[in-house]
Amino acid sequence: MPEVQSVITQVSAEQAPVPVMQETSQDFLDDDSLIHLNIQENHYYITRDQLMSLPESLLLCLFPSGVFMDRMGQVITNLTSQDEVYIGNFPPLCFEYIMENYVRAQEDLMNFPVDEIFDRGTSAREQSRFFGFSSPASANSMGGESEILHEKPSIIVLREDLDYYCVPQQKLAYAPDASQEMKNELLDNFMAETKLAAGSHLSAQTSVFQGLHSSNRLKRPQNDSSGTNATQKLGPAEQHLMDMLCSSGFNESSEWGNRAQEPGKTVISSLSLCRLANETTQEFRDKVDDAKRKHEEEAKNAHRNSELGAQNPLTPLGSRSSPSPAQQDKRKSRLSSLADNVRSRSASRHRSSSRQRIEQAPTLYELVPRPDINAKLLLFWKKPARKCWWGEQDTVLDLKLYGKIDTETGALLLLPSGPIVTVKVPVKLHVRRVWTLELSIVGVE
Structure with missing residues (x-):
């Protein structure tokens, strides 16, 4: 299995961004503060202040080493608008998703x-x-800091880094004349197909809070024989975290805004940016x-x-005919005048x-x-918090490979060639999740 690289590096964050542009004029390109980003051959232009104003938890993902690097992996010491900052391990769609949310928040702040x-x-x-x-x-x-949550656009940044490990529950077999080298090659191909299928299976699970229900520390109810984790009761810490997020803009059915598997790795990165519902x-x-x-x-x-x-202060009573002026003068008494x-x-x-x-x-x-805003969110302002836990899933994956199921022994016979067949393989997935939670307040240094 490929080695999973850490994405945690200390990087400072500053104030909030303004709109990013993919196309811009030559005058703007001459600005020394402009940065040319090449994210997997997708080109973006953004100013230094716009980029560095992103929250720390996102900067760590864009620049794991904490420095700007070119296509050859060399550190750019004196960055100008003519340099190209290369980012090869971050999905472009995720970057566009980030900038779309921050552009909207910045426009609300300015306009x-x-x-x-x-x-x-x-x-x-x-x-x-x-x-x-x-x-x-x-x-x-009111507290000064709490009032900021009512005055400035705020974004809840929730990121999940998921590592998974596959343990096939299928017995394997090889041709009698297969050499050890051939067996190793067939096994490597089988495991590669298993990891790809497992990645697709996990990537399709887009629910934000589904991972909280899969912790190994949670006990499955005794009357639950389905083997699923959906009915598990959350622990106090997990329930408190879920309640805080749901009271701040998330809901139990929220889905990740962006979810993608890193190429060549058993790592799935997910991101959700939730705008705080304030003024x-x-x-x-x-x-x-x-x-x-x-x-x-x-x-x-x-x-x-x-x-x-005012025009009709008094209205006649009933349908009686009005008396004549002479009769009205006679009947009018001092009491009625008063x-x-x-x-x-x-x-x-x-x-x-x-x-x-x-x-x-x-x-x-x-x-x-x-607006009723949970003041506990301020605990995560400029202070990213991380939560890590393990879980496991039992699933059946469809694999396409050379081979067939031996009807007598039930083993999967791996072959070096032949027709490609689809076989169902039971797999136990061990999943490690790391959540990073941070509050980003636009327009506050």
Whole structure:
């Protein structure tokens, strides 16, 4: 089995990126801060600040040695825009997935700053009161770091590095005249096919939390005879981790955003970037717009009703015919005159209070509930945390090779040539998973 190389190297991370471009103008190419990335013969141009602003857990994957290297494996000491930084062991689709999420977060930071569009401070603008947050006293009572999770676009970075080892449960046989060298070659080919099939089988398991249920430390329920791990109850640590992630944007059915097997290795790398649902997201802005529109409609209706009430403060009772002016003057007494004055003053006060309520628009969190964000995520801000565990799976793989099943002994006869056949081989997979969790806050150094 090929040796698995470590992807953990200390690299510093800085602030958040701005859009990456695959094609750019010559003027931009002349900028000394520009970096030309060649990721498996896919070319990208990005500035140094854009690249180094990615979180540490992602930089470790792009640059395991912590330095820029050219195609020949030589360290680039004085990097310019004319140099080509070669990355041969990272999937291009994963890089594009990373930049797509960070570009969107950066655009939200630049185009929709929370402090400006929601006016957290005092302002003389017409709608400052409408977009105001809570009162200064309540705002000051909140922790400064916790408030960052409401002010800046934040991304939960969850990465899984999976190593697997195959133990076939199939008895093998060789032709009687096969030499030892031929037997070794046939065995190597058989194991290579087994590892490829196992990699395809594991890569198809795209559920994020499926791996938590496959830990060897979890005990299968006694009434579970199916041999699957899906019904296993999570331990306290695993359940706590899953609850924290699910309360921050993930859900139990979440799938990996990118999952790929490294060429020539029994290693599968997976990545999921989950945007924290706070005030910086388009979804929150849509909720605010809807709530604002609904409030304005209610205010207009209330104002219209108050105007109608001012025009007709008193309405006739029943269907009785109105008395003539002469009869009305005769019947009108001091008591009725006093009652009319009381009703008139009461209607005037009601209209005045209605206008005050209409003019006093609600604050932001009176319109839309304040997002409930798990403050424990700050423990992973600029501090990647890793969790490692082992698990095992029993599966049956379809292998295409030269050979056949001996019906008498049940052994798989490996042959050096002949027609290619598909055989089902039971395999026990020993899987080692390493999760890396980090919180990335865009726009904060």
